[in-house]
Amino acid sequence: MSQQPVIVLVDDEEMVITSIRAYLALETEYTVHGFTAPLEAVKFLRGHEVDVVISDFLMPRMNGLELLAAAKDRQPEAARVLLTGHADKQSAIQAINQVGLFQFLEKPWDNAQLLLVINSALERTRLVRDLARKIAELDAAHSTIKEAQRRLIRAFL
Amino acid sequence: MEPAQRIAELETALATAERQLIESYPMASLGRLLAGIVHEINTPIGSIVSNNEVSARSLEMVRAKLRESAETGTPPPPKVLDVLDTLVSLSAVDRMACDRILSVIRGLKTHSRLGESDVRAASLPELIVGALKLACSEYKRRVKVETDFAALPDVECYPSQLSQVLLNLIVNAAQAIEGEGVIRLSTRQAGGMAEIEIADTGRGMTPEQQAKVFQQGFTTKPPGLGTGLGLSISHDIVVNQHKGSIEFESEPGKGTVFRIRVPFTQPKP
Numbered sequence A: 001m002s003q004q005p006v007i008v009l010v011d012d013e014e015m016v017i018t019s020i021r022a023y024l025a026l027e028t029e030y031t032v033h034g035f036t037a038p039l040e041a042v043k044f045l046r047g048h049e050v051d052v053v054i055s056d057f058l059m060p061r062m063n064g065l066e067l068l069a070a071a072k073d074r075q076p077e078a079a080r081v082l083l084t085g086h087a088d089k090q091s092a093i094q095a096i097n098q099v100g101l102f103q104f105l106e107k108p109w110d111n112a113q114l115l116l117v118i119n120s121a122l123e124r125t126r127l128v129r130d131l132a133r134k135i136a137e138l139d140a141a142h143s144t145i146k147e148a149q150r151r152l153i154r155a156f157l
Numbered sequence B: 001m002e003p004a005q006r007i008a009e010l011e012t013a014l015a016t017a018e019r020q021l022i023e024s025y026p027m028a029s030l031g032r033l034l035a036g037i038v039h040e041i042n043t044p045i046g047s048i049v050s051n052n053e054v055s056a057r058s059l060e061m062v063r064a065k066l067r068e069s070a071e072t073g074t075p076p077p078p079k080v081l082d083v084l085d086t087l088v089s090l091s092a093v094d095r096m097a098c099d100r101i102l103s104v105i106r107g108l109k110t111h112s113r114l115g116e117s118d119v120r121a122a123s124l125p126e127l128i129v130g131a132l133k134l135a136c137s138e139y140k141r142r143v144k145v146e147t148d149f150a151a152l153p154d155v156e157c158y159p160s161q162l163s164q165v166l167l168n169l170i171v172n173a174a175q176a177i178e179g180e181g182v183i184r185l186s187t188r189q190a191g192g193m194a195e196i197e198i199a200d201t202g203r204g205m206t207p208e209q210q211a212k213v214f215q216q217g218f219t220t221k222p223p224g225l226g227t228g229l230g231l232s233i234s235h236d237i238v239v240n241q242h243k244g245s246i247e248f249e250s251e252p253g254k255g256t257v258f259r260i261r262v263p264f265t266q267p268k269p
């Protein structure tokens, strides 16, 4: 993450987005993209790299789980957080299993806790991306060795 | 004990149990909507709490900057204006959030003034909006609600009782809709009475079901979702207490329309 972390926030209530955006603007330099329409968020996720996706659960047309599943599909490394007003254990468990949820937060949320979750989510995303890069490097190194080996063998044939 | 006496005793006990069941129905039906109501209030409260924290911190910051500028004789940095802009927009959000909470509370108040025994002139659209607030927090994301209120004089009625009827009809309509659909609520003057219509695009009812809807205990819903008391109580409230009428048309797979009529005035006791 060379530039500022990018956060996507989805809630069908504009007031939630306004409040969280104001808080994050006060506390951090993060870029926040807010969406009241889940489908718009999905469209955005197709073309932009993001680090954390935070979503409400009950929304029209697409619920939070469906949205986070779409996010996982498009950007598997971005950490996924569910922010819900339904203290519904069932959907929480379902979410953790289905979409590989990073955290589950309940409304009314606590700002300090929200920030803590966002920061550890960012850390996780960074680690996952680092790991992916290391593996790619190793792969590249491995194929370089393979190639050298092949050339060596050919030289002796 | 004589068998006849025993039977009489049992009948009294049964009547008492039935009355208790009916008396507890309004609170029980509200209880089933509680999760949705809590959700409806949690969102604005979350916003207000968050905004309050941001506002307090922002004000601290503005004060520090203004003090610094007064002490050094330099104009305050333009950032102060940005912070003030944010504060203005947050207070607008707070206003909206409070209105949201208030309208739910107002709905709850109308609904829970159950002991209220006096006839009072009430606005039907207001009663409908109050009932919608309580019912629809759970359904509003999948069910579209359309309203069409014709200008109507206030109606003399037992408002909390009518609110009970409306709540049941709205919940029935929402529960009849699987997935997405529409509930249309309208009021008009018809035949010298005030008329309320509640139409849904839900599953409708078969002729066998239609024959039983007003029977006490008839329900097609699983335990926890329905007791089958709603329409029998609604019928009693509209017909016996208000001298009005309640009727419906329903088509399986298409939807249902319930129509209530109540007179504008109630007889003086």
Ligand SMILES: Nc1ncnc2c1ncn2[C@@H]1O[C@H](COP(=O)(O)OP(=O)(O)OP(=O)(O)O)[C@@H](O)[C@H]1O
Pocket (backbone or CB within 6 Å): B168, B172, B173, B176, B200, B202, B203, B204, B205, B209, B213, B218, B219, B220, B221, B225, B226, B227, B228, B229, B230, B231, B232, B255, B256
């Ligand atoms: N709008 C509707 N569309 C389809 N079926 C309906 C509608 N309204 C009522 N019904 C049918 O009539 C039955 C009885 O309704 P009623 O309101 O009396 O009880 P309930 O809704 O089942 O339980 P409760 O009112 O206690 O929640 C329902 O279970 C349902 O089968």
Ligand SMILES: [Mg+2]
Pocket (backbone or CB within 6 Å): B168, B169, B171, B172, B226, B230, B231
């Ligand atoms: Mg009912």
